[in-house]
Amino acid sequence: MGPLGHLSRAAWLVLGFVFVALGLIGALLPLMPTTIFLILAAGCFARSSPRLEAWLLDHPRFGPTLRAWREDGAIGPRAKIMACSGIALGYALFWWGARPSVAIDLIVGVVMAGCAAFIVSRPSPRLADSNRSEEGSI
The missing domain is CATH 1.20.58 (Methane Monooxygenase Hydroxylase; Chain G, domain 1)
Structure with missing residues (x-):
């Protein structure tokens, strides 16, 4: 993987963590969404870290919702x-x-x-x- 590939992967990783942070904030604030940020985080992790993507999709609270969206748009x-x-x-x-x-x-x-x-x-x-x-x- 060349320098641009590593840079791109790092950018997706950072963006994934930003979306996870926004999702967690949304879980605490009543009018801020959670799920959309976690869906975006899973997409970013799919491009940067399969381990973190799996962690998010297997999360006991958020995983089922994310998997339902990914599999069926449900x-x-x-x-x-x-x-x-x-x-x-x-x-x-x-x-x-x-x-x-x-x-x-x-x-x-x-x-x-x-x-x-x-x-x-x-x-x-x-x-x-x-x-x-x-x-x-x-």
Whole structure:
């Protein structure tokens, strides 16, 4: 592996750790997402450290959710409810705090509704993994 390969691998590794840190912060802060950052971290680790990727995918709390997403693009029902509730709360806070014009209000509302529709349209985890995925939902 040449110098650029090592540099690229190091960059993916650092980015993976940044996403893990953001995911852990999201696990503690109510409105900050967790799962998306851990999905990104797993992707970065897949390009830099198979050992760290395996650690994340085998994690007792987050692993089932990450594996369900990777294998089927699946999101558990509890996670869907939490995500859509967060979107609704975020929109309400935006509307209350910013008092946007009708045009901005509609644009933000349509974008957020599109995000919620995408989340709701994802399949649920397969039956064999559904109990474990629900435990790991964020």
